[in-house]
Amino acid sequence: MGPSRHDLLTVGQLAARSGLAASALRYYESLGLIRAERTAGNQRRYPRATLRRIAFVRAAQRVGLSLEEAGAALGRLPEDRAPSTAEWGAVAATWQQRIDRRIAELELLKRKLTGCIGCGCLSLTRCALYNAGDAAAADGPGARFLVAGGPAVEQRGGDGGE
Template identity: 70%
Template sequence: MTASPHDRLTIGELATRSGLAHSALRYYEGLGLIHAERTGGGQRRYSRQTLRRLAFVRAAQQVGLSLEEVQAALAELPVDRSPTAAQWSTVALSWQSRIDEQIADLERLRTRLTGCIGCGCLSLAKCALYNPGDVQGVEGPGARKLLPQRPRTP
């Protein structure tokens, strides 16, 4: 069955319906997250299923997935038709461990924050919130992130 031209969305329609900027849509297309057909005049036309893929991208980003991880997840789903409930379920289940990790991270942050409430020192030496683990401190005292000075040209 061939889709009628009315089943396809222009980039403006897709932007309006998804709430994303044209540039974001082109960027996602470049990453292969969404796909467009081209008209004879070279204009993009998106299937209506693209809205589902964009909803998926947004949900995945809220979970904390990188765009590379989103690419991998979307590669498991059909490009131009609705995924089955089982396909959605499989992908969503794979996010469960990520969500569990985020909850654990937030609980650790809450524990550290408790000691900082009412303090406000943001001490590099002792504040676990401002300087967790003092990662740069193992290299010695003083600034460690400054770029090397460029030699002056005459």
Template identity: 50%
Template sequence: MHRRDLIPIGELATRTGVAVSAIRFYEAKGLIAALRTSGGQRRFLRADIRRVSFILIAQQLGLSLEEIAAELARLPAGRNPNAADWTRISTGLRARIDAQIVALARTRELLDNCIGCGCLSLKNCGLYNRADKAAQRGAGPRYLLGDRAMEIAEVG
């Protein structure tokens, strides 16, 4: 490895738009690894620019740091994710994103009505969820969790 392949933490921060403290945090979490100079200063591989960028993108897509660490750990010898890795990761994310879309669509459909939690309007809830039949299915916003008004009406 040549010296020009190593960059100080400040340059990594500048190149990725991430605060130095965040880079130290990622290092502490094992997402990136610094090499140390004889004086103890952190030096990162130039390739870590791509690795930090991957972390940022994965976070924006909703992956937790633990999930990101697990994905990075699957790579051989600390290699940065490549196109094939990203295809595998993004394919796994599709089901999660699809579930979020379904939940958001359900929320949008119910937005103008009581969602079964009793907090929006007692007057509407009395009409839409008479005698709080949704509660018979369990705690929480039953309609938002996927129960439908007709299914709940049949329970009561």
């Protein structure tokens, strides 16, 4: 038996309870993270359990997972009930590894940053923060963030001796 109309939330109710904008909810839906039913008038209605799915996705993002990865993790959990301890434990174990990796990456970044303090060149060729051979830097959110901001900084004259 499916949920009664009483158990279904409008997009406005879901937005209010989840703290996400309606546009974000539609985006989550387009990625398959949540699913809506349609009323006869073609309006979205979400099962109440959608709130738990959203909470899971947001927790996954805090751990550093992309939305795609969060969706894959969600796919390993039951859709129609709360996960069992064993089911949740399996997911949490992979998240702990992820957090450990991020801590290691950030500690490495912190050490490199120490060498950069007082320098400020942000040179793509010389600065340790851009070390291309560094696997952690290639994978780490913190390092990725700095690398993503690198070229713009470089163009402002970091390497050009201006």
